[in-house]
Amino acid sequence: MSEYLVNIENERLSFFTPAGEVKALNDVSLQLREGEVLGIVGESGSGKSVTAYSLMGLTAYPGRLIGGSLQFNGHQIDQMTEKEMRKIRGNEISIIFQDPMTSLNPVYTVGDQICEVVMLHTDKNKSGANERAKELLSLVGINEPEKRLKQYPHELSGGMRQRVMIAIALACEPKLLIADEPTTALDVTIQAQILELMMELKEKLGMAIIMITHDLGVVANMCDRIAVMYAGKVVEYGDANDIFYNPSHEYTKGLIRSIPKLTEKEHSKLIPIEGSPVDMLNPPAGCPFAPRCGSCMKICLREMPPYTDVTDIHYSACWLLQKQEFEKQQAQKGDA
């Protein structure tokens, strides 16, 4: 039906809090092909997790989808009932979370929790599920799977728990794995293990991954495509090289400038993005990044910038790009 595994178009989602409406997602569009890795980067509160959760039909109260279309693997997610969604969740889409301790149930053994998922989505019996659980644990690189199956989550280390979470997520060989800051709670050396494992599994199982993170390093390592989010809006979308070597949105540029580089030989001052993140209850009328932007123009304060193509697969929402187009047109008029 479509060339994309995931196609989100103009998604709008708001949280109706007692203090007022929070536009958590404001015109979000994303595409992802089969077997690709999409990175969503942004600050806390920029809506990156909300986007991914809404794709699984998991929008927490008081949030509500108020517009746009979400397609996944031929399903129209925004039209589906909770019952239909349940068949897809854990089966075609799976998710792993930031904190592997709180996402595992402490009173059940690791084996129980994997078997539960296997039995829920397949017609395997208890012993069949147990076999599958063992298979999954060795798939995610856990030694002595039989011993581990009988252990409780608190007996495992953080990295090990995240491996178990991945095993559970992969139980039905999903087409899409959503990873919500999967390594933020882990140490660097453990993070490297988990990221390597995810890449290996991606090759082996041919699934697509949506990687939600605030760490540009993780994105650069893993992702084919990157969406940069700011204040509930995808401000720039493109492939990894476009974003890192040819960023066109001022926020992306600022973000890349502001991180210290380990490989740098000389000490140079960091160039930070000034100001504070947006107050989502009371966002500015125009571009949400305008108050912090170094090249802010008058129109940025009034109007939301439209998406402008940089190349076929690279677009961004910034008035500066519109300015370039505008000047080109003016020059053409002048010539004529």
Next chain:
Amino acid sequence: MMDNKYLVEVQNLQQYFPVSGGKLLEKRVVKAVDDVSFGIKKGETLGLVGESGCGKTTTGRTLLRLHEPTAGKILFDGKDITNVNMLPYRRKMQIVFQDPYASLDPRMTVGDIIGEAIDIHRLAANKKDRQEQIISVLSTVGLNSEHANRYPHEFSGGQRQRVGIARALAVDPQFIVCDEPVSALDVSIQAQVVNMFEQLQEERGLTYLFIAHDLSIVKHISNRIGVMYLGKMVELADSYELTFHSMHPYTRSLISAIPIADPELSRKSNRIVLEGDVPSPVNPPSGCRFRTRCPYADELCALQEPEWKEVSTGHFAACHHLDKLN
């Protein structure tokens, strides 16, 4: 061993904490910091990196005697402060915390949080003077007088961290322990805070102990870096020397594990991925503590603890196989 050019120095610092649990009446300890020595020169920044549970935060807090050290010596400006009344030194040594949400009392206004420091050390002659001092210290961290009457929950993470820095600056210290001051902040805000630390150092000649798990930030701000693993210092060197010519296998794997924010470079780079997890500090491995994860470990590593030695000028490391590796 007395070396006067260090502003702050620790010698063979040990910090053990008792842990409950296990068998009844069995006394167990966590060796959070075990025999760590280093010195920080005036106006210098010493970075301290390591994974969670390696003892870097404990080192920073013990240094300020927020924990009483189990053994070892702490010197400030050449004077032994291990057993003295700390009150006069509290003005000279300050701390900035990781979590800007937890480190500010939610019931106090920003003005009072900063004023508390002024009150304790009786730095203000009268109310007006106190208010002026508060506003002046707020302006050094980029906040204004209007912010003084607000409560911490009204600020964003970055602004709260500025308040935390202002509190430390209010007593005009010489030395600040920065305990992961940017790791809880958004990427775009981290650079603001890092720059502020650098600027304050230039203006006031401050000396920092900068603790973080993110080596790229530590390398950016520090003159020298110490790497800790399970309560031990494993390597200490100039920050460029350490990042480009590291000697200890742990430092090497730590550096290679950091994801580089550059797609081309990261595709080319060869990762050393360490196997396994960090062992528990209650029951650390015998000999070299890193041996359970070290690709070069042999019997010697299990039997004998490696010696802390100066390999080249100012470059210290503790490993049995330095010759083999380099």
Next chain:
Amino acid sequence: MPKNKISLQLNVEDFLPASDAEKESLTVMRKSVGFWKDGIRRLKKNKIAMVSIFVILLVFILSFVIPQLYPYSYEQQIRGSENLAPMQYSQKELQTIEAGESVFPHVLGTDSLGRDYAVRVMMGSRVSLTVGLVASCIILLIGSLYGSIAGFFGGWVDMIMMRIVDMIYTVPDILIIVLLSVAFDQPLKALSQQPGFQWIQVIGVNLISIFVVFALLYWVGMARIVRSQILILKEQEYVTAARALGASSGHIIRKHLLTNCIGTLIVTTTLQIPSSIFTESFLSFLGLGVAAPMPSLGSLASAALNGLQSYPHRLFAPAIMISVIILSFNLLGDGLRDAFDPKLKD
């Protein structure tokens, strides 16, 4: 993904750089709200809590103001007016009315000794409320002091203090109350004869022993709550920050620990009041409470049991009063918890 190359009607001016002032106008901070203001605002929104406050005020007026203005006193026995039904007049009173004078009606009738029942119920509420408030204050004082000392110093101090608490928990309280009231009876009576101690007679020996019992036994719950709060709070980083600034223990307790505990203290004390009232009523019902002729809601209910068949209203009036007081204090406590408990904040 459709994207328009050029949108809207644009002018050259639109692309002029914006001034800093224009940018700053977009980032106004919200109005400042303090902890108390915020809590009170939330409390005001809570309808149930507001109704409870109104009811509690009403009960206070009924028990502290109206008895002073009431034409009958709680101990006044009116000859010939024994056992009247509500709004009924005695022979003598009817004669007075016929003589043209007005007689205040006995709204709830009279008891077997000819005392106006309405004023007795109001006085009973006064006694119950006083016991509830004073006892809660005693509990607050002892409990929070004990709990904060145990929590702040920790270690073996905490260990010993909390084992004492455990011991007090295991003591059967009714037994202690009976023993204490017997043991206190004589010495207190003797003491009340001494000059300067006459007030003991006014309050009543039993009432004092009730307070002593509360002071000795019922603070343990409060102590445990405060201790656990202090244990959590003293590990907070802002306390470490204060220590790093050189703050003394006293300063930390006063400025950081108590101020952050205060929400919990208010809530726990408010919820303690109904439970104290209930205990007092229960003791009075058993005959261990206040001494006659002073009524309390419990003793009124107890006395009413004898004539339950003929005069059921004598049981219902104090019983309804107890229920209303306890219910409204409990609901107010819940409202306060929602408004001031920091755990629900943000």
